[in-house]
Amino acid sequence: MGGSSAAALAADHPLGSGGDVKRTITLIVNGVERQLEVQDHWLLSDVLREQLKLYSVREGCGTAVCGSCTVLLDGRPIASCLTLAARLDGRRIETVEGLSQGERLHPIQEAFLEERAFQCGYCTPGYIMAVKGLLDENPDPSEEELLDYLAGNYCRCAGYPDILRAVNSSRLKLARQRAAAGPPTGS
Amino acid sequence: MAVDVDYTVVGTSVPRLDGLKKVTGRPIYTGDIELPGMLHGAILRSTYPHARVVRVDKTRAERVPGVVAVVSGADVANTPGIDPWYGPVFRDQAILAIDKVRYIGDPVAAVVAADRESAEEALELIEVEYEPLPAVFDPVEAAQPGAPLVHEVLKPARAFADMAHVAAVGGTNVCYHQKVRKGDVEAAFARADYIFEDTYTSPPAQHAPLEPHVTLVYIDEDDRINIWTATQSPSFIRTDIAAIFRVPLNRVRVMVPYLGAGYGSKLYDKLEPLTAYLAYITRKPVRIALSRPEEFLTITKHAVVARCKMGVMKNGDIIACETENYWNTGAYADIGPRVVHKSGYTSAGPYKFPNVKIDAYCVYTNNVPAGAFRGFGVPQIVWAYESQMDVVAHNLGIDPLELRLRHALDEGDEFATGTPMISIGVKQSLRQVAEAIGWDPPRPPRRVYPGSGPLRGKGLACGVKAVLTPSISGAVVHMNADGSVTVLSSTVEMGQGSETALAQIAAEELGVPIQKVRVHLPDTDVTPYDTITAGSRSTYHMGNAIRRAAGQIKQQLFEAAAEVLEANPEDLVLRNERIFVRGAEERGLTIPEVFAVKLGALGTNLVGEATYKTIAEPLDHETGQSKKSTEFWFSGATAAEVEVDPETGQVRVLKLVAAADVGKEVNPHHCVQQIEGAAILTLGLTFFEWMNVDQGQVTNASFLDYQLPSLKDVPPEIVALSVTVPHPDGPYGAKGVGESGTLSVQAAIGNAIYNAVGVRVKDLPITPEKILRALRAAEQS
Numbered sequence: 001m002g003g004s005s006a007a008a009l010a011a012d013h014p015l016g017s018g019g020d021v022k023r024t025i026t027l028i029v030n031g032v033e034r035q036l037e038v039q040d041h042w043l044l045s046d047v048l049r050e051q052l053k054l055y056s057v058r059e060g061c062g063t064a065v066c067g068s069c070t071v072l073l074d075g076r077p078i079a080s081c082l083t084l085a086a087r088l089d090g091r092r093i094e095t096v097e098g099l100s101q102g103e104r105l106h107p108i109q110e111a112f113l114e115e116r117a118f119q120c121g122y123c124t125p126g127y128i129m130a131v132k133g134l135l136d137e138n139p140d141p142s143e144e145e146l147l148d149y150l151a152g153n154y155c156r157c158a159g160y161p162d163i164l165r166a167v168n169s170s171r172l173k174l175a176r177q178r179a180a181a182g183p184p185t186g187s
Numbered sequence: 188m189a190v191d192v193d194y195t196v197v198g199t200s201v202p203r204l205d206g207l208k209k210v211t212g213r214p215i216y217t218g219d220i221e222l223p224g225m226l227h228g229a230i231l232r233s234t235y236p237h238a239r240v241v242r243v244d245k246t247r248a249e250r251v252p253g254v255v256a257v258v259s260g261a262d263v264a265n266t267p268g269i270d271p272w273y274g275p276v277f278r279d280q281a282i283l284a285i286d287k288v289r290y291i292g293d294p295v296a297a298v299v300a301a302d303r304e305s306a307e308e309a310l311e312l313i314e315v316e317y318e319p320l321p322a323v324f325d326p327v328e329a330a331q332p333g334a335p336l337v338h339e340v341l342k343p344a345r346a347f348a349d350m351a352h353v354a355a356v357g358g359t360n361v362c363y364h365q366k367v368r369k370g371d372v373e374a375a376f377a378r379a380d381y382i383f384e385d386t387y388t389s390p391p392a393q394h395a396p397l398e399p400h401v402t403l404v405y406i407d408e409d410d411r412i413n414i415w416t417a418t419q420s421p422s423f424i425r426t427d428i429a430a431i432f433r434v435p436l437n438r439v440r441v442m443v444p445y446l447g448a449g450y451g452s453k454l455y456d457k458l459e460p461l462t463a464y465l466a467y468i469t470r471k472p473v474r475i476a477l478s479r480p481e482e483f484l485t486i487t488k489h490a491v492v493a494r495c496k497m498g499v500m501k502n503g504d505i506i507a508c509e510t511e512n513y514w515n516t517g518a519y520a521d522i523g524p525r526v527v528h529k530s531g532y533t534s535a536g537p538y539k540f541p542n543v544k545i546d547a548y549c550v551y552t553n554n555v556p557a558g559a560f561r562g563f564g565v566p567q568i569v570w571a572y573e574s575q576m577d578v579v580a581h582n583l584g585i586d587p588l589e590l591r592l593r594h595a596l597d598e599g600d601e602f603a604t605g606t607p608m609i610s611i612g613v614k615q616s617l618r619q620v621a622e623a624i625g626w627d628p629p630r631p632p633r634r635v636y637p638g639s640g641p642l643r644g645k646g647l648a649c650g651v652k653a654v655l656t657p658s659i660s661g662a663v664v665h666m667n668a669d670g671s672v673t674v675l676s677s678t679v680e681m682g683q684g685s686e687t688a689l690a691q692i693a694a695e696e697l698g699v700p701i702q703k704v705r706v707h708l709p710d711t712d713v714t715p716y717d718t719i720t721a722g723s724r725s726t727y728h729m730g731n732a733i734r735r736a737a738g739q740i741k742q743q744l745f746e747a748a749a750e751v752l753e754a755n756p757e758d759l760v761l762r763n764e765r766i767f768v769r770g771a772e773e774r775g776l777t778i779p780e781v782f783a784v785k786l787g788a789l790g791t792n793l794v795g796e797a798t799y800k801t802i803a804e805p806l807d808h809e810t811g812q813s814k815k816s817t818e819f820w821f822s823g824a825t826a827a828e829v830e831v832d833p834e835t836g837q838v839r840v841l842k843l844v845a846a847a848d849v850g851k852e853v854n855p856h857h858c859v860q861q862i863e864g865a866a867i868l869t870l871g872l873t874f875f876e877w878m879n880v881d882q883g884q885v886t887n888a889s890f891l892d893y894q895l896p897s898l899k900d901v902p903p904e905i906v907a908l909s910v911t912v913p914h915p916d917g918p919y920g921a922k923g924v925g926e927s928g929t930l931s932v933q934a935a936i937g938n939a940i941y942n943a944v945g946v947r948v949k950d951l952p953i954t955p956e957k958i959l960r961a962l963r964a965a966e967q968s
Contacts, residue, residue: 049219055212055215055216055219056211056212056213058216058218058397058398058447060397060398060399060479060890061397061479061889061890062478062479063479063889063890063891065890065891066397066890066895068397095212096210096211096212097211097212099211100211105207105210105211109210109211110210112210113202113206113207113210116202116203116206116856116860118206118209118210118682119448119682119683119684119860119864120396120397120398120445120446120447120448120681120682121205121208121209121214121445121447121682122216122396122397122398122447122448123397124209124210124212125212128210147898147899148899150897150898151897151898151899152897153897153898154397154890154895154896154897155397156395156396156397156448156450156868156895157448157682157860157864157868158863158864158865158866158867158868158896158901159860159863159864160863160867160896160897160898160901161863161901161905162860163898164898164901
């Protein structure tokens with residue numbers, strides 16, 4: 001494991017351990033291109049939190065089990081707590097901060113809000129991103145597919161019945177949104 | 188359910204005030220706060236369960252670039268002006284282990300550095316020389332004379348009134364002994380037709396809030412100790428930090444952002460003393476954030492060995508209950524004595540057994556400290572007595588529901604402590620879960636024949652818990668001239684929805700929409716003392732305090748309005764942001780108009796404040812008898828239908844029904860969330876959660892090896908029911924709801940499994956392996 005330091009602090013203390021070699025990478029984070037200086041062993045979760053101040057990315061276990069740190073990498077959910085940032089040059093990252101458009105919530109956020117699919121809220125951003133990954137990939141999952149996909153996101157408050165309702169509501173909202181947008185063009 | 192014509196906000200499922208923030212990822216949690224020049228602390232932990240610390244060599248660690256300080260227990264002990272010992276019941280824990288370590292994981296040294304990496308690297312370069320001491324891990328062994336002593340001396344802390352009676356008994360590992368004596372159990376056993384005696388165990392387990400412990404301390408230019416911390420007990424932290432640093436209470440400020448949950452793990456001192464110490468010696472802001480593996484070495488749920496003996500007559504009357512329980516509280520007492528006190532005196536359940544003898548021992552061992560866990564020990568003890576109730580029922584061929592209803596306490600009946608019951612909904616809870624599960628007429632457990640395939644069974648159980656008494660909640664309410672309201676309360680929002688529920692109460696009292704109410708997060712500079720956010724106490728205690736504080740404002744508004752309206756203040760009503768004469772709604776003023784009359788300037792406010800304090804009659808030391816052992820009781824019941832595969836031992840929970848007597852639902856949806864969430868969390872503890880501890884070493888200290896319930900563990904059918912037996916002194920009749928759903932799940936499942944396949948597992952968790960072993964043993968007998 002080995003957590004990483006705040007980049008700002010490391011810069012203040014150039015003799016800090018862990019190797020000083022940094023490489024510059026570009027990440028497209030919530031649609032914005034960001035150039036970042038990272039060491040090879042720095043974890044994506046730390047880089048997103050400490051350099052980009054995206055505090056919705058929360059580490060719960062450090063072992064890619066609990067799902068609190070889930071972000072989308074090129075549209076697929078990953079555990080950012082076990083992903084090395086340095087290997088992601090040029091890739092696209094989405095966090096919950098990028099979902100809402102101003103005051104307008106994403107349909108999945110709307111569904112989580114309406115169904116109160118949160119209690120302490122610590123798992124919520126990761127959960128919402130996992131649901132987005134699921135429904136982008138499979139807009140109409142079976143119950144079994146849904147449970148399999150989301151079993152990697154813990155909610156220790158165990159608001160699971162509310163979360164299940166929110167996922168189903170998200171599915172319907174997104175379907176309505178697609179229907180309203182008309183048939184897809186191209187492939 | 189009755190419709191509350193009188194209430195407009197209380198009793199409705201208004202949306203949560205924290206909702207929009209939480210779905211957009213915007214709430215600030217403690218670990219999100221950074222201060223300029225902030226340093227990072229890291230902890231070196233003991234590798235021995237019990238050892239004398241001979242020498243700590245810090246020289247190599249101090250040379251690591253970025254390291255600001257390395258400290259050991261000896262440094263702490265030699266720091267002038269501080270008392271390094273702390274704890275809520277006994278001051279038995281030091282900022283860092285002084286002279287000896289008492290468990291594997293005990294903090295023995297710490298590093299503070301510019302970044303976490305440097306701090307962690309330096310940790311590995313600290314050399315500690317230990318002289319191992321004999322260790323003891325089992326609570327029953329540890330309670331025997333001659334066992335190695337974990338603590339030689341005990342200093343009672345006197346921090347809480349309910350623990351004011353603890354004594355500094357030396358020469359034993361038993362740091363607390365709860366006794367209840369009612370009637371004469373020996374005589375009753377002598378005349379009983381049957382005696383059933385069994386021992387049930389619960390393992391240590393993790394609270395596992397997804398936000399690990401984290402604390403940030405900054406000592407400011409006025410030498411004030413500012414603490415941002417993930418705690419459920421801000422007022423206690425202020426008290427203990429002031430004691431450690433020997434400063435007045437107003438030199439310590441504790442602020443608690445939203446909590447990434449707690450479930451009891453974030454009560455009392457955790458990282459605060461060490462983080463404050465590191466800030467004290469470096470004069471820099473310092474943060475310590477625990478990793479998940481460190482969580483396993485910080486606090487656990489109590490492991491318990493519970494022996495339960497019941498004396499029964501042929502007609503099914505249970506005439507005696509004797510129970511002897513050993514609570515493994517680990518190396519430091521933390522709140523163990525309160526856990527043993529509160530669950531101890533309820534160890535004979537919500538029943539009117541005429542003869543009761545309870546002995547509950549809180550025992551030090553060389554394990555990770557155990558503390559409060561959602562239910563304060565009651566689930567472990569319900570597991571024992573509710574399993575035993577079923578043993579009695581099945582042996583006598585009595586319907587388990589009928590047996591419980593026959594013995595369950597009614598209004599006015601005396602509890603085992605002699606306290607008359609007020610507002611007890613245990614029978615209602617039992618009946619409701621029985622109805623919801625489709626309780627069948629009693630039938631004997633099925634026999635398992637080779638190839639019988641999966642078998643189904645139903646089980647139920649109930650439990651009762653007493654709220655912490657005495658305890659205190661203070662609240663200040665501001666009403667501003669525009670009718671907006673600010674509530675100052677030290678109740679921690681940790682997911683339970685207290686912010687919303689407390690705002691509902693303020694809105695109800697002050698006749699404003701809930702959107703006009705803001706609840707301040709705990710900040711001990713501005714929010715008054717509150718005992719703890721735990722034990723299902725906040726709605727009742729803080730709710731009452733807010734209600735009274737708001738009532739003072741209302742009185743002031745009425746007096747001012749009465750003059751203008753030429754009416755008696757008693758004849759006025761405050762509703763929909765208007766004050767008007769009862770029966771003549773047109774004769775009224777808006778809230779801003781009343782402010783204009785009373786104060787005349789823009790932006791003024793009226794302030795109300797109240798302290799709500801409950802009182803108990805302390806339990807007699809020898810008999811546990813008391814005319815008022817608690818302010819209120821809350822009970823719950825669970826029913827389950829399971830399917831057990833005798834070939835594999837796998838259990839599927841087909842349906843789970845959980846009922847809790849909440850008194851009155853302030854926010855019905857939140858009550859359901861609490862009951863459901865508590866029940867699902869407890870399913871994990873029933874089937875697969877346990878800390879595997881080998882000679883004091885936790886061998887599964889990670890989520891890779893310690894599983895929590897996921898979406899896939901939720902039963903296909905789950906029903907949460909709020910039972911509403913109002914309490915005469917509760918706000919609108921409300922009691923508490925945070926823990927009720929945890930109480931009886933484990934026993935209900937165990938009883939359902941017995942009903943399905945005729946074997947009983949007595950040691951939690953109920954794994955397929957244990958079921959198979961039990962089935963095999965039953966086959967051979």
